Amino acid sequence: MAPAPRRPAGTRLARVAGIDIEFHPSWIIILLLIGWSLGSYFRAADPHWSNFAVWLAAGVTTVLFFVSVVLHELAHSLVARARGLPVHVITLFVFGGVSELTREPDTPGDEFKIAIAGPATSLAIGAICLAAASLGTPRQPVFAVAEWLGWINIILALFNLIPGFPLDGGRVLRAILWGANHNLLQSTRRAAQVGKAVAIAFILFGVWEFFTGRGLEGLWLAFIGWFLLNAAEQSWRQIELQSALSHYTVRDLETPFFSRVPPDWNLEAFIAELANQHNFRASLVMDQDEQLLGIITPADLARFPREQWGTTLVRDAMVPRAQLATVLPNEGLASALKKMAEHNVGQLPVLADGAVRGVIRRDRIIQLLHGHFESGARS
Numbered sequence: 001m002a003p004a005p006r007r008p009a010g011t012r013l014a015r016v017a018g019i020d021i022e023f024h025p026s027w028i029i030i031l032l033l034i035g036w037s038l039g040s041y042f043r044a045a046d047p048h049w050s051n052f053a054v055w056l057a058a059g060v061t062t063v064l065f066f067v068s069v070v071l072h073e074l075a076h077s078l079v080a081r082a083r084g085l086p087v088h089v090i091t092l093f094v095f096g097g098v099s100e101l102t103r104e105p106d107t108p109g110d111e112f113k114i115a116i117a118g119p120a121t122s123l124a125i126g127a128i129c130l131a132a133a134s135l136g137t138p139r140q141p142v143f144a145v146a147e148w149l150g151w152i153n154i155i156l157a158l159f160n161l162i163p164g165f166p167l168d169g170g171r172v173l174r175a176i177l178w179g180a181n182h183n184l185l186q187s188t189r190r191a192a193q194v195g196k197a198v199a200i201a202f203i204l205f206g207v208w209e210f211f212t213g214r215g216l217e218g219l220w221l222a223f224i225g226w227f228l229l230n231a232a233e234q235s236w237r238q239i240e241l242q243s244a245l246s247h248y249t250v251r252d253l254e255t256p257f258f259s260r261v262p263p264d265w266n267l268e269a270f271i272a273e274l275a276n277q278h279n280f281r282a283s284l285v286m287d288q289d290e291q292l293l294g295i296i297t298p299a300d301l302a303r304f305p306r307e308q309w310g311t312t313l314v315r316d317a318m319v320p321r322a323q324l325a326t327v328l329p330n331e332g333l334a335s336a337l338k339k340m341a342e343h344n345v346g347q348l349p350v351l352a353d354g355a356v357r358g359v360i361r362r363d364r365i366i367q368l369l370h371g372h373f374e375s376g377a378r379s
Contacts, residue, residue, distance in 0.1 A: 024093035075121035108179035115171035126153035164198030165191035195232035263315035294318035
């Protein structure tokens with residue numbers, strides 16, 4: 001579970017309860033590794049199993065394991081949604097899965113409920129699977145699959161409860177600290193410090209395991225530690241950035257000066273005007289009544305062959321108003337920056353009562369952040 005301003009590109013697998021289930025290419029690696037290792041595991045369970053039974057059990061178990069990972073993340077997502085935090089995507093990657101929250105929870109109680117939902121779901125799945133496995137013997141494929149799924153879900157729950165931010169346990173720790181000191185930034189800093197300590201312990205133990213003969217197991221532990229170390233640092237920086245921007249709204253940095261272009265210009269006239277102004281930023285497409293119709297950037301011209309620029313109109317190349325992200329004057333800068341990242345644009349129109357009153361540009365927000373962190377470093 002993690003709030004993220006910009007998620008990595010993923011391939012959609014399914015859509016559950018209005019939430020896209022996607023996978024990052026790195027997920028394929030762990031999928032194959034688990035399937036291969038399960039083949040060896042089930043072969044050792046009973047040498048009398050046929051090759052078909054071994055690999056069928058391995059394949060089914062691998063699929064069910066990732067179903068349980070998705071259920072773990074869905075638990076986070078559905079509780080988050082119930083607490084007013086929209087979640088649109090769950091991404092599977094090499095270390096499991098992540099529910100990408102649109103923002104941080106509003107209260108320590110919300111944080112705790114969202115964080116604990118995943119491990120609680122994994123523990124419940126583990127208990128159900130172990131109860132099913134107890135009805136037979138692990139020498140039978142069905143019960144062997146149930147037993148493995150039971151223990152791995154319990155391990156998954158316990159691992160996620162390690163108090164290493166941004167693991168679920170680290171978020172539980174942050175919720176407890178936040179409830180005690182009523183300071184999200186300070187609580188995040190402390191939880192991230194614990195997370196870094198846990199990550200370094202993983203790295204050191206993994207290296208020790210490697211040099212004492214555990215080989216790949218040690219390297220894997222060290223790699224997990226390295227990932228957690230980077231995740232803790234990134235999560236802390238994200239909260240720090242949001243804290244820095246929380247004191248400002250779009251109104252503080254908007255500018256009434258922006259490039260505009262009529263919809264009936266052709267693309268040659270549009271690019272010539274940009275060159276004449278020495279300004280290759282996005283331009284708002286507006287009609288004679290100053291109504292916003294869309295936005296166009298020089299990059300949009302790449303969709304049309306050069307020889308068609310003289311006959312292709314701006315209205316045919318622009319991103320239309322219905323697909324365009326906009327902001328309000330009293331909207332927070334963190335929200336504006338997130339929208340820019342999601343839509344891969346460098347500026348957004350600022351609307352008031354449906355009319356354009358200016359634009360907010362990413363470079364001005366970055367400049368503000370640079371000054372904030374520079375002054376913080378000096379102090």
